[in-house]
Amino acid sequence: MQGTIDGFSYGLVTPVVAFLMACLGGALGLRCTTRSMLATRSWRTGWLALGSAAIGSGIWTMHFIAMMGFSVDGTPIHYDRPTTFASLGVAIVMVGVGIFIVGYRGATGTALFTGGTITGLGIASMHYLGMAGMRLNGKLEYNTLTVSASVVIAVVAAITALWAAGQVRGFLWSVGASLVMGLAVSGMHYTGMAALSVHLHHTSSTPAGDSATSLLAPMMIGPLVFLCLAGAVVLFDPLMVTGGPDRTPVERIPGIPAHPGGLYPGHRPQRYPGHDRAHRSVRTPQSR
Secondary structure (H helix, E strand, O other): OEOOEEOOOOOOHHHHHHHHHHHHHHHHHHHHHHHHOOOOHHHHHHHHHHHHHHHHHHHHHHHHHHHHOOEEOOEOOEEOHHHHHHHHHHHHHHHHHHHHHHHHHOOOHHHHHHHHHHHHHHHHHHHHHHHHOEEOOEEEEEOHHHHHHHHHHHHHHHHHHHHHHOOOOOHHHHHHHHHHHHHHHHHHHHHHHHOEEEEEOOOOOOOOOEEHHHHHHHHHHHHHHHHHHHHHHHHOOHHHHOOOOOOOOOOOOOOOOOEOOEOOOOOOOOOOOOHHHHHHHOOOHHHO
16 A cells, blocks of 8 residues: 655745755855865865765755654654664765865866765765665655656756855855755755655554654754854854955865965965065076
8 A cells, every 4th residue: 555645744844944954064064165275285184074074964964854744644654773873974974075076176177076976976875875764664665767866966966066165256155055055955855755655564563763753853963063063163264254364375276266466365475574675686587
């Protein structure tokens, strides 16, 4: 018997909150990625790791907030704890691989395509692994074509978001990139849910695992706290918000637009005593 699926048991509350969480994680993660491109190599790893964890936590939180509104008529839904934890780990690791590729190689060409593809596949892997952790009195079945469409949505939107983040053109670009990332995660999630059908078993037993309220609500506290801490780091870093000068020289990365007179908008090269005099004293062969 086919089960009746309802993905909006609480109306628009869960999809709207889920979308906002995806945007928050995307905004923090992409801003950290942008900041890493303006940092020395010793600091770049830390910024990229923070960005990877922010995006991974954001998309994981988005997924399970949306799942709070998911129900199947005729069976309770429980979740397997290890699989649910594993989906968070997969999200952070796979997104991290993509973010590090773009952070070290630049947001152009092959690096952007490879990093964006891996990031998009990380989003999709988190979703379907999280779905595999569901326990109910039935069997989950997916439409292959719709699943493929959901993966394509995640990959294309992830590439677009990373490209926008790599432009380093101000706060509005970062906002646009985070909205694209939020749409990628939300669009991928609900497209994947549209591919789902449930074939119910003829049993009234309680499925194994923990209920959504007893497992998901406490589990989401950790990622939410982490996102708040990551937000504090972003807010207290002057270059992230105001574009203030960071006098640490940085190496040139492909895909980062050059800015005349400085390493980034607002940066002015330092002048030292005797700099102009030393410069004038150097005579070229043509002047001799």
